[in-house]
Amino acid sequence: MKSHRIDLTARLPQVSAEELLAGFVPTARFGRASFENYRPNPEFPSQAAAVSELRRFVTEVAQPKRASWNPFVRRKNEGAGRYLDGGFGVGKTHLLAASWHEFDGRKAFLSFQELLYTIGVLGRVRAAEAFGGYRLLAIDEFELDDPGNTHMASTFLGELMPAGTHVITTSNTEPGQLGQGRFNASDFERQIMGIAARFEMLPVDGPDYRQRGAQLMPPLSGAQLDALEDHLASGGVGYARLSWAELERHLLRVHPARFTKLLEGVGAVLLDGLAPIENQNSALRLVHFVDKVYDLNLRFAASGSSLDVLFSPTYRSGAYAKKYSRCLSRLSELLSEAGEILELR
Ligand SMILES: Nc1ncnc2c1ncn2[C@@H]1O[C@H](COP(=O)(O)OP(=O)(O)OP(=O)(O)O)[C@@H](O)[C@H]1O
Ligand SMILES: [Mg+2]
Structure with missing residues (x-):
């Protein structure tokens, strides 16, 4: 049943210069x-x-x-x-x-x-x-x-x-x-x-087109993640399911420019146990990872802490404040897309 599960932590992709150059086209979301x-x-x-x-x-x-x-x-x-x-x-x-x-x-x-x-x-x-x-x-x-x-x-x-x-x-x-x-x-x-x-x-002035970010979506429960996993597996979608602790450790080993390759063949990422992030390196890696998941138009869902406590307030008012706000807005949009899939099942 769960044959489409992909272990991201087993992947340490290398990307050649040729592969890099060949991949420079708009990502799926902007195709x-x-x-x-x-x-x-x-x-x-x-x-x-x-x-x-x-x-x-x-x-x-x-x-x-x-x-x-x-x-x-x-x-x-x-x-x-x-x-x-x-x-x-x-x-x-x-x-x-x-x-x-x-x-x-x-x-x-x-x-x-x-x-x-x-x-x-x-x-x-x-x-x-x-x-x-x-x-x-x-x-x-x-x-x-x-x-x-x-x-x-x-x-x-x-x-x-x-x-x-x-x-x-x-x-x-x-x-x-x-x-x-x-x-x-x-x-x-x-x-x-x-x-x-x-x-x-x-x-380019104006509000957020999707009105995302007005209110952050809550995370899913573990049971909702299970339901989503069953739905993805029965639909033949390649997906990764792992804990935030595992993903955090792994992202620190992979340069963000390799995230596209890390996510090759992956249609969805399910994350258990999102928790407040204690260090800025991990926080920025998550930002880049979410950017990729979003740009590649993948499904994404997470359980655990709510988004408003994910990044410490000092990060959110610091030099990278915009990156963190953008990331929360994208995470929220991705969670709402995941919620829609659950409703439509
Ligand atoms: N005026 C518009 N008409 C149609 N679609 C739009 C418009 N503005 C934004 N969108 C859609 O809304 C989503 C968000 O837009 P986009 O990602 O281009 O914003 P952005 O300014 O690059 O934001 P960010 O700072 O987060 O990178 C995209 O899916 C985009 O296609
Ligand atoms: Mg943009």
Whole structure:
């Protein structure tokens, strides 16, 4: 009966550079995101404005480069940048994926995390070569967490964009505020300002599209998890069921850029005994794991502590506050989806 159960803790995936590069397309949740199925909120004109600017941008940058010695034309051949800035759930990733789908040319879609990891694996020179082949890079969730990634991002964009790669990115943080509170960002002001100068800002205002986060969903009971497990197993869905303690230990051994591979063939993750998280490393790993589960459109359910006590209040008001809020909002949405499955059974 339970033959589709997958043991995540037995997986320590390795990802080659080629595999990494081949996987840079929008994740399942955004596989069909388009400008047509994005419904701008009329109360927030920045949404419709972002759509028309992105449409114009992807059409314009798809035009072939013109070879010329004229400095003006050469300057036009340089990559341009657009930076979608807004609160969580307003549809930034949807718009990013829509731009990627609409763009006609060589293109890659990846998270900022994945980008940095890939640069780390390939090294600066090979990374610039590999990504230099793209005309458009769509980078989700731009975040500067430390001086190392600030330097890496600044060098990488400084090599790539002048050579003709265009970049659209999303973030919860305005470009000028990147890194604030996480490290002594003022020391790196020049680099941060340099990064910001490569982008034109497109604010996306408005409420959370799904109204998620207004009230956090309660966790499931153990019996509900059992029922969900039976439902998944009888439907032939590959799923993982493990305790939070086991998952926590395992996530610390797997880099977030390998989470896609960790979750290969997994349709659902069932977690027993969610509990308040005592250290920031584990908390951030859970954030990245939930991001992946969410982006891959997997089912997810958990029993144990309620979401409002999962992350300590000090984390939730600290430098990574937005990441934690976003994670809770996504967990809540996933729990509500799981609840719907139980009701429909
Ligand atoms: N205006 C809209 N029309 C249609 N669907 C939308 C719209 N805005 C958001 N959505 C949908 O709502 C969900 C949340 O949007 P999305 O993930 O793009 O938000 P986000 O701004 O990237 O949030 P986060 O900060 O959490 O990454 C997605 O499933 C997306 O397709
Ligand atoms: Mg997003």
